[in-house]
Amino acid sequence: MSRKPRQERGSMVRPPMESGKKIIAPSLLWMVIGAAALALLSTLQKLHLGVSLHWSGYLLPLLVGAGGGLAMYRFFLRERRQFAALVQSEERYRTLYRKTPVMLHSIDRLGRIIEVSDHWLTVLGYGRDEVIGRPLVDFFCDDSRRLAAEVLPRFYSVGNVHDIPYCFVRKDGSQIEVLLSAVSERDNRGSFRRSLAVAIDVTEYNAKAREIERLAFFDVLTGLPNRFLFKRLFDQSLAAAGEGRGLALVLLDLDRFKGINENHGHQEGDALLQAVAERLRSTEVAALVVARLAGDEFALLFELPGESRDLEPTVRALLDAVARPVNFGPRDLKTTASAGIACFPQDGGDASTLLRHADSALATAKATGRNTFSFFSREIQQQAQAQQRLEGALRRALDNDEFFLAYQPQIDSDAARIVGVEALLRWNHPELGIIGPGRFIEVAEESGLIVPIGAWVLRQACTTAAGWQQGRAGGVRLAVNFSPHQFKQPDFVANIEAVLAETGLDPRCLEVELTEGIVMENTEATLMTLADLKVMGVHLAVDDFGTGYSSLSYLKHFPFDRVKIAQEFVRDIPGDSDSAAIVVAILGMAASLGLAVVAEGVENAEQLAFLRQHGCREMQGFCFAPPLSPEDFQRLLASDTFAAAGRFAGCAPLPPDRA
The missing domain is CATH 3.20.20.450 (EAL domain)
Structure with a gap:
């Protein structure tokens, strides 16, 4: 019930179950008392979650006098239950959100954090009061901030993103790599209200991937690209080569390297390979790519602005560099190398053909007497003709x-x-x-x-x-x-x-x-x-x-x-x-x-x-x-039996072919 002087203004009548929520204006209340009649009321309350709730009830004037009035108000039980259920649902949602064992966060239209899961806080090492209200990008590394500047406008417009690679910075300064996916919540007019984002920690996976990439694409001993990476870089160089721009592939193989390993041990053999790799890297005419293909075989790719024969001084300088003695404490170790050369476009238009032709030229150089080089020639072209016969x-x-x-x-x-x-x-x-x-x-x-x-x-x-x-x-x-x-x-x-x-x-x-x-x-x-x-x-x-x-x-x-x-x-x-x-x-x-x-x-x-x-x-x-x-x-x-040595009783294996 309410009793107030007519002159009082500015306060609002509070329903008994609302504890501080303001719904009915005093002006409306005194109009009902002054009319001395029962009034049915319906009002709209906007809750803090952005949800609107309709209330229905009545006001009954009990006493009207010159100095004031007395009225009783009551709201229907159905609406009270509706509100209580909504509050309870909100609490359940908030509990589920925070306790879910994944990294969840939500941002508003300004990019500020409005909610995070407990797991998010645990992984990054922050307290809730340290993150709520701060821009999400405050917790990104520099590269991820630049990426977010590109991604967030699109997210606000489109409403979802998937598997965006970000890097979070923990409170202790360490970093974790995540894949972030998010969806947006919109109001009735389609405007962005908030996001729901999940971040999956892929730090360990990415570390393993990078390690495998390093091992699979680079030679561990010399640090040079290996055969697989060289082939890819070679393909890219061929694709980028314009009209009138030539390329020269040089395959270089150490002479009698197997004997060095057998006579001096693999440790010195490895050291020799490292020395050769460094010398090839530091040639006076810089190669586009220097790679170790396998064992004692190296590949170099050069630009060829003129005739193929113009490369001869460069190749001779390479062989001379390899032939310089390598010091191993009390003694020097010396080796020589042979090289085969194939040029684009005259000797082939793709990496596989040029590698094959350079290898044929290398075999010719070794047969000639080693410590020399050979260009792919028309005689070697006969091998291509043999391939045509093979196709038939x-x-x-x-x-x-x-x-x-x-x-x-x-x-x-x-x-x-x-x-x-x-x-x-x-x-x-x-x-x-x-x-x-x-x-x-x-x-x-x-x-x-x-x-x-x-x-x-x-x-x-x-x-x-x-x-x-x-x-x-x-x-x-x-x-x-x-x-x-x-x-x-x-x-x-x-x-x-x-x-x-x-x-x-x-x-x-x-x-x-x-x-x-x-x-x-x-x-x-x-x-x-x-x-x-x-x-x-x-x-x-x-x-x-x-x-x-x-x-x-x-x-x-x-x-x-x-x-x-x-x-x-x-x-x-x-x-x-x-x-x-x-x-x-x-x-x-x-x-x-x-x-x-x-x-x-x-x-x-x-x-x-x-x-x-x-x-x-x-x-x-x-x-x-x-x-x-x-x-x-x-x-x-x-x-259902077999022997570890690879020979099986009762089986007549085909002639071994390991090609």
Whole structure:
């Protein structure tokens, strides 16, 4: 009830359950008392959350006099319950928001923090009163502040962002890397009111990714780009080369370096390689790129503004620099080098061709007498003609059914059983005998013949594996490699689906192996293709992992099941520290992403022990079995036993072909 003199102004009547909320104006109250009649009221209250609440009730005048009046007001119970429920819902939401074990934050239209989760505060080391009301960018590193200046206007306009890489600065000054995604809350007019953002800590993942990138793209011993990075930089230089601008590729190989290692030890051999690398880096004519391709082989890329012969003094200076003695305490160690040169555009228009031609020229230089160099010549061009003849022979091989498949088991070394098998292509040449794919697959790829050859491989492998499904092989994966040309075909998925239907092979028994380069060329189209394959039930694997783009973000976004460690890394473990570091890093990243791993090319007990010690269970290689005929593989599978030395009772392995 209320009793007030008519002259009093400025205060508001408070409903009994509101405790301080002001709803009814005094002027309205005295109008009702003066009329001496029951009044029904409806008023709108705006709450602090931006929610409007309608109240309904009545005012009843009880006493009216010259000096004042008396009135009773009452609001309906339904509205009181509505308000109480809203308050309770708000509290539940706030509790859930703060206690969720992820980094959540909300900002207003000015970018100021209006709420954060407890986990957000814990990770960054701040108290709630230290962050509320401050701009979010206050907690970013400098690079992230610049990025936010670009992203926030778009976020306010569009209303959402996904996986934006930011870097938060903790209270102690350390930094964490996050992927931030956010959505916005809008009012009835569509204006931005507040955000809800979640930040995922990817600091450890990014550190592993950078380490793998460093190991996979740079030579640990010399710090130079390795073969994979050089190939990428070479491609970029070729793409940037305009009309009239030439490039020269120099392949340089140390002479008799193997003898140095054998006579003086690997420690001095490594020191010699480091000295050579430094001398190549500091040549008078700066190279665009200096790389260590493998062992004692280096590559240098030069601009060539004039004739190719103009490069001769530079190459001779390189060989002279390498030939200078390297001091090792009490003695000097001396070596020489040979070089092969191929020039763009006259000797080839792409990196693969130029590398091949430079390598041919290098072989000519070494045959000439070492400590010299040779340019790619017309005589060497005859090798290209030989490749053309090879292409014709491949076409005839398809027509004459000269190809066949061998099957190499993939072993679970812990369970001592076969869990998969890879189909490997072989060519039974009528004159040269059995030829491995290393001798012809590049020509098949360049000519486009890889598409029909690959289609034959898929159909043949699935037909054979379907015959095994009735027995023990029903649960064994069949791994089939696919080339870039095949993957780019518009009917790639449809062809796989048709072959599976035709042969009756369970899609869950097929594993599609793709190289890193394939999946990085067109990520959106690639993701759609891989998603279609996953819907079919097919397994997906990255073949020769670490030899291409080293993968990094695509492993997170693409639906791969397995990575295969390239045999060129496995081959040199555990003795080669670089290869060992790469293998360990790949195993660690795969484990963090929940991916299975198969190590290729396991050939001895030392490699087997190293891989098992670092958590790799599945392996493939001559340590367990060579590539086998279908019949021999089926017998091996039925026996369910194998020997660690790689020789199997009752099996007649095909002639080993490690090409």
